Amino acid sequence: MDKHRRKFLKIAGASVVAGIGAPAIIKLTATPALASGQGVAAAGHEAAPAAEHGGQGGHGEEAPQGVRLGMVIDLRKFNERPELLDAAIATCIAVHNIPEFPNSKDEVKWIWKAPFSGVFPEHSSQHSAKKITGNPAVSLCNHCDEPPCVRACPTQATFRNSANGIVAMDYHRCIGCRFCMAACPYGSRSFNWYDPRPYIKKYNKDFPSRMKGVVEKCNFCSERLALGQEPACVEACQGTGAITFGDLNDPNSGVRRLLDKEFSIQRKPSIGSKPSVFYIV
Amino acid sequence: MYNKGTIIPGLIIFVLFVTFPIWFNGLTTAGDLPKPELPPGGEKKCVESADYMRASHMQLLNKWRDNVLRDGNREILEIDGKKYPKGLQTACMNCHSQKEKFCDSCHTYAAVEPYCWDCHLTPKETASKEAIH
Numbered sequence: 001m002d003k004h005r006r007k008f009l010k011i012a013g014a015s016v017v018a019g020i021g022a023p024a025i026i027k028l029t030a031t032p033a034l035a036s037g038q039g040v041a042a043a044g045h046e047a048a049p050a051a052e053h054g055g056q057g058g059h060g061e062e063a064p065q066g067v068r069l070g071m072v073i074d075l076r077k078f079n080e081r082p083e084l085l086d087a088a089i090a091t092c093i094a095v096h097n098i099p100e101f102p103n104s105k106d107e108v109k110w111i112w113k114a115p116f117s118g119v120f121p122e123h124s125s126q127h128s129a130k131k132i133t134g135n136p137a138v139s140l141c142n143h144c145d146e147p148p149c150v151r152a153c154p155t156q157a158t159f160r161n162s163a164n165g166i167v168a169m170d171y172h173r174c175i176g177c178r179f180c181m182a183a184c185p186y187g188s189r190s191f192n193w194y195d196p197r198p199y200i201k202k203y204n205k206d207f208p209s210r211m212k213g214v215v216e217k218c219n220f221c222s223e224r225l226a227l228g229q230e231p232a233c234v235e236a237c238q239g240t241g242a243i244t245f246g247d248l249n250d251p252n253s254g255v256r257r258l259l260d261k262e263f264s265i266q267r268k269p270s271i272g273s274k275p276s277v278f279y280i281v
Numbered sequence: 282m283y284n285k286g287t288i289i290p291g292l293i294i295f296v297l298f299v300t301f302p303i304w305f306n307g308l309t310t311a312g313d314l315p316k317p318e319l320p321p322g323g324e325k326k327c328v329e330s331a332d333y334m335r336a337s338h339m340q341l342l343n344k345w346r347d348n349v350l351r352d353g354n355r356e357i358l359e360i361d362g363k364k365y366p367k368g369l370q371t372a373c374m375n376c377h378s379q380k381e382k383f384c385d386s387c388h389t390y391a392a393v394e395p396y397c398w399d400c401h402l403t404p405k406e407t408a409s410k411e412a413i414h
Contacts, residue, residue: 163353170350205407206371211399226355
């Protein structure tokens with residue numbers, strides 16, 4: 001009996017050591033072989049992912065697919081004509097039944113004005129031109145390619161529409177947990193702390209309001225795009241070139257032509273959320 | 282029978298109490314079947330048959346909601362030359378413009394409280410704050 005137990009414990013111990021140690025040993029011995037490029041199999045293995053990247057080269061991004069709607073905002077135009085921005089904001093409020101709460105802490109924001117240093121904290125420098133940093137910047141949902149809010153949402157109430165890249169909200173699903181507000185690096189989401197209806201000045205009969213306890217944000221005017229119209233803020237600035245709207249994945253679109261021509265920046269690029277709203281400053 | 286004077290009135294009160302829903306609905310209008318008012322504009326045709334709509338309008342609305350919001354399918358339905366952009370406010374309420382006399386009549390009878398109107402605006406509400414569009 002004793003003898004059997006000794007034998008069993010020995011085998012069990014050896015198995016545990018082998019089980020834990022084997023993967024590490026395989027990894028240690030396998031890596032140098034791959035690194036030195038020995039054998040055709042190893043080289044073929046390396047080449048495969050590069051081909052999948054659609055010829056972008058290096059360890060670049062995947063080739064963009066489908067439509068990714070985006071916006072180029074020319075802050076120079078807004079600085080010249082501040083009333084343009086007010087018109088854009090007013091149109092958005094009217095079109096989307098946005099409540100205007102008296103307390104700024106309760107503010108519901110789709111497109112709004114913010115200090116330049118707040119919108120571009122990573123781009124503010126010590127001695128920047130007053131005409132740029134002294135004027136308010138336009139802020140709205142960036143409809144990121146890698147939206148942090150979507151990752152945070154526990155109910156998939158907010159999601160990225162793969163057909164056009166719009167980060168959409170399904171208010172029917174929102175449970176008001178506000179994780180997305182914490183996740184959004186741009187403060188583009190607002191919570192309805194009160195029933196918004198009394199604070200809506202005029203109703204647009206073709207768009208719903210929201211209710212107390214849901215989060216809301218810019219939807220890139222999905223409902224207007226479906227009717228073949230441009231987003232309301234774009235339409236409000238029509239003819240001035242202050243806001244250009246289009247498909248970022250189409251090299252011939254207006255937004256891409258503008259981005260090819262001018263120097264543009266995105267908000268908080270270091271986060272890696274890949275905003276679809278670009279700014280010319 | 283002992284305590285006849287107490288038991289018989291007690292039984293009568295008990296029977297009256299238990300049958301309250303039956304005679305109350307019979308004597309009052311509370312039990313009458315609801316008569317939802319048809320569209321004031323005189324429209325006779327809906328996106329589906331009346332029977333289907335009566336039984337399954339909620340499933341249709343949910344389907345439209347998912348089509349529009351989640352699948353991005355905002356295709357405008359065209360039935361007999363009339364266009365219906367999928368949506369409670371954009372399609373239904375255009376004909377059934379009196380939520381109080383149409384939707385509510387059955388919902389109240391069936392004691393269901395759909396939460397559509399927490400967000401969606403009825404024509405009466407939009408009229409209270411006239412829109413610009």
